[in-house]
Amino acid sequence: MDFQKIFTGKSDRNYDNPDPSFSIDDQPLLQRIHWFRSLYLSTMPLLALYGALTTKLLTKTAIFYVIYLALNSICITAGYHRYWSHRSYKASRALQYFMAILSCASAQGSIYWWARNHRIHHRYTDTPKDPYNAKAGFFYSHIGWLFLKRDRRKLGYVDTSDLQSDKLVMFQHNFYIPLAYLMGYAIPIGVCGLGWGDWRGGYFFLNFPSDYRNGIRFYHLDPTKWAIWFCSLLGLAYDLKTFPENEIKKGYIEMKFKELNKIKSTIDYGTPLEKLPTFTMDEFTAQVKKSNKQWIIIQGVIYDVSTFMFEHPGGIPLLDSAIGKDMSEAFNGGVYSHQNAARNLLNHLRVGSIAA
Numbered sequence: 001m002d003f004q005k006i007f008t009g010k011s012d013r014n015y016d017n018p019d020p021s022f023s024i025d026d027q028p029l030l031q032r033i034h035w036f037r038s039l040y041l042s043t044m045p046l047l048a049l050y051g052a053l054t055t056k057l058l059t060k061t062a063i064f065y066v067i068y069l070a071l072n073s074i075c076i077t078a079g080y081h082r083y084w085s086h087r088s089y090k091a092s093r094a095l096q097y098f099m100a101i102l103s104c105a106s107a108q109g110s111i112y113w114w115a116r117n118h119r120i121h122h123r124y125t126d127t128p129k130d131p132y133n134a135k136a137g138f139f140y141s142h143i144g145w146l147f148l149k150r151d152r153r154k155l156g157y158v159d160t161s162d163l164q165s166d167k168l169v170m171f172q173h174n175f176y177i178p179l180a181y182l183m184g185y186a187i188p189i190g191v192c193g194l195g196w197g198d199w200r201g202g203y204f205f206l207n208f209p210s211d212y213r214n215g216i217r218f219y220h221l222d223p224t225k226w227a228i229w230f231c232s233l234l235g236l237a238y239d240l241k242t243f244p245e246n247e248i249k250k251g252y253i254e255m256k257f258k259e260l261n262k263i264k265s266t267i268d269y270g271t272p273l274e275k276l277p278t279f280t281m282d283e284f285t286a287q288v289k290k291s292n293k294q295w296i297i298i299q300g301v302i303y304d305v306s307t308f309m310f311e312h313p314g315g316i317p318l319l320d321s322a323i324g325k326d327m328s329e330a331f332n333g334g335v336y337s338h339q340n341a342a343r344n345l346l347n348h349l350r351v352g353s354i355a356a
């Protein structure tokens with residue numbers, strides 16, 4: 001519902017977005033999924049903390065907890081992310097059912113909702129069209145994106161026709177809330193309660209799923225990759241896509257260049273040449289003779305050596321006798337072939353250039 005339009009008569013919604021899936025998005029169901037997810041994520045840590053402090057952790061519950069949450073997290077990373085959002089491999093229908101149903105326990109929203117937003121995120125990274133825009137302020141980029149609902153018409157457009165034509169994906173989307181209760185509460189409580197009588201432990205300990213992935217990132221492991229690979233050995237996953245090694249190296253080099261440029265931006269390279277004045281040869285000579293400037297020329301650039309002369313490793317006399325002259329040849333090997341360090345020092349001594 002466009003509240004802004006109702007109360008002010010105006011609306012800043014972008015009704016031009018061509019995404020045909022907006023008809024689906026406008027269904028109240030998606031709104032309910034959003035609020036369910038927000039409520040769950042905001043109350044769960046507190047409830048689980050209270051439960052963990054007041055409930056005895058039985059070994060069987062702990063083992064079940066670790067396995068259930070590990071599988072659950074892998075269903076999100078291998079399923080929601082790598083299979084449905086990026087189609088990076090092919091999965092048998094059995095594996096798709098397994099991932100679509102088990103992942104509901106993590107309350108991360110339906111596959112359709114998650115994969116669509118994730119695709120938008122990739123295409124419009126850190127722009128106002130990105131649902132996870134890291135430049136939308138400290139609060140939003142850290143935690144706000146989890147709870148604050150964004151007007152879908154302002155998000156970027158991505159093709160989701162493959163998701164919409166997938167019966168399993170749409171089934172999971174339409175029945176997401178009951179499925180989330182079933183997998184997040186009923187199944188774990190039922191297993192621990194009926195299995196070894198630990199109803200309370202089943203309720204409290206089985207409900208931190210979204211925290212689990214952080215641990216995986218922290219240690220730089222990739223259990224998702226191993227899980228998909230294991231499924232491929234069993235014939236459940238196939239056609240595993242890998243990016244060409246050459247392209248990975250290109251990306252690596254680009255990242256390194258970015259890092260280096262970041263460091264470079266903190267270093268003083270002196271005033272850029274284009275910001276310095278130009279002199280004709282006559283003006284240069286006049287500056288040296290009449291104004292006593294201690295300038296020399298190397299490859300068309302004028303350097304003031306008045307201070308550096310006293311620090312020159314090659315001695316004062318050589319530079320003193322160079323004043324007012326073009327020393328390009330001498331600097332580049334005629335007298336001495338200077339190293340990079342000398343060339344970097346030049347940046348700070350330049351005062352202008354000779355007009356072409």
Ligand code: HEM
Binds near residue numbers: 318335341343345
């Ligand atoms: C503003 C211009 C100049 C700068 C910034 C400069 C800088 C340096 C630096 C840093 C070195 C140490 C070695 C190296 O890094 O290559 C050096 C060595 C030397 N420079 Fe220069 N130089 C300048 C101009 C000249 C000129 C015009 C001459 C000759 C006419 C000259 C002759 C030498 C010689 C002979 C050495 C070798 C010293 C030794 O190892 O015994 N330099 N210079």
